[in-house]
Amino acid sequence: MWNITGVGLSNTSDRLLQPIWDHLLMHHYNLMSSPFFPVFLVFSSYFLFCIPFTLLDVLGINSPLYGYKIQKGRRATLAMMVRTLWMAVYNQLVFVFPTVLIMSMVISTPPLPVSAPTLWEVFSGGLAALLIFDTQYFFWHWVHHRNAHLYRWVHAIHHDYVAPFSWSSQHLSGVELMTVGFLSNLDPILLKCHPLTVWILIVVSVWMSVEDHIGYDLPYSFGNLVPFGLLGGAMIHDTHHQKPSSNFAPFFTHWDIVFGTAATEKLKSEMRSREAD
Ligand SMILES: [Zn+2]
Numbered sequence: 228m229w230n231i232t233g234v235g236l237s238n239t240s241d242r243l244l245q246p247i248w249d250h251l252l253m254h255h256y257n258l259m260s261s262p263f264f265p266v267f268l269v270f271s272s273y274f275l276f277c278i279p280f281t282l283l284d285v286l287g288i289n290s291p292l293y294g295y296k297i298q299k300g301r302r303a304t305l306a307m308m309v310r311t312l313w314m315a316v317y318n319q320l321v322f323v324f325p326t327v328l329i330m331s332m333v334i335s336t337p338p339l340p341v342s343a344p345t346l347w348e349v350f351s352g353g354l355a356a357l358l359i360f361d362t363q364y365f366f367w368h369w370v371h372h373r374n375a376h377l378y379r380w381v382h383a384i385h386h387d388y389v390a391p392f393s394w395s396s397q398h399l400s401g402v403e404l405m406t407v408g409f410l411s412n413l414d415p416i417l418l419k420c421h422p423l424t425v426w427i428l429i430v431v432s433v434w435m436s437v438e439d440h441i442g443y444d445l446p447y448s449f450g451n452l453v454p455f456g457l458l459g460g461a462m463i464h465d466t467h468h469q470k471p472s473s474n475f476a477p478f479f480t481h482w483d484i485v486f487g488t489a490a491t492e493k494l495k496s497e498m499r500s501r502e503a504d
């Protein structure tokens with residue numbers, strides 16, 4: 228168990244995040260030191276991020292952002308949303324919770340550090356973990372589309388919907404979810420990331436995953452704000468659901484460019500010409 232009397236020692240630190248970290252340790256250490264806290268972060272972030280896009284999908288053509296909808300001919304229904312949310316809850320209950328419970332009995336949770344990370348440590352550690360995960364998932368994803376058995380038994384369920392919507396970001400088989408969970412837990416450990424970096428990384432990566440599936444090419448989304456097309460985003464991942472032999476990377480674009488599987492601009496122009504007809 229973390230020793231709360233150590234908090235006062237950190238007050239002399241010049242780290243910008245130290246006051247926030249001290250506050251979290253002082254008031255929420257029981258919650259944060261729980262092995263289930265990352266699971267809670269993943270699921271609550273997923274739930275909260277999906278809410279506004281549910282509203283957009285329910286409003287449909289009456290939504291003020293309908294002009295940005297990528298596949299205008301396809302609309303997510305409430306039944307589809309309930310089905311995907313149920314699958315996410317089912318996966319948590321059947322796969323994630325038992326695994327975390329067993330792991331917490333086998334491996335003791337290390338004490339939370341007294342010092343906060345620097346902003347640079349959060350940025351560099353978070354970015355490195357995202358880049359490594361992006362690489363691992365790119366190849367995992369590519370293999371699961373190339374091998375018919377792996378596709379059918381592991382990844383096909385994620386392609387139930389040709390037009391993705393926010394809740395479908397967690398529409399995964401148990402095997403895929405556990406693989407993603409294993410890698411996204413392992414990478415920050417190997418990089419020796421601070422727990423605060425890990426939690427920020429969790430929220431950011433859940434957002435990026437939801438944004439991949441929102442079905443709207445919003446001008447202020449991560450994917451469009453980051454310059455030089457470095458990030459994927461909704462349009463690029465939507466393309467993967469329409470043309471599953473392209474755009475395998477979850478977050479960035481470089482691996483699809485390197486391996487010749489990037490296919491967005493072509494699809495964009497096809498869609499524009501379809502709309503013009
Ligand atoms: Zn997807």
Ligand SMILES: [Zn+2]
Nearest residue numbers: 368372382471
């Ligand atoms: Zn796929």
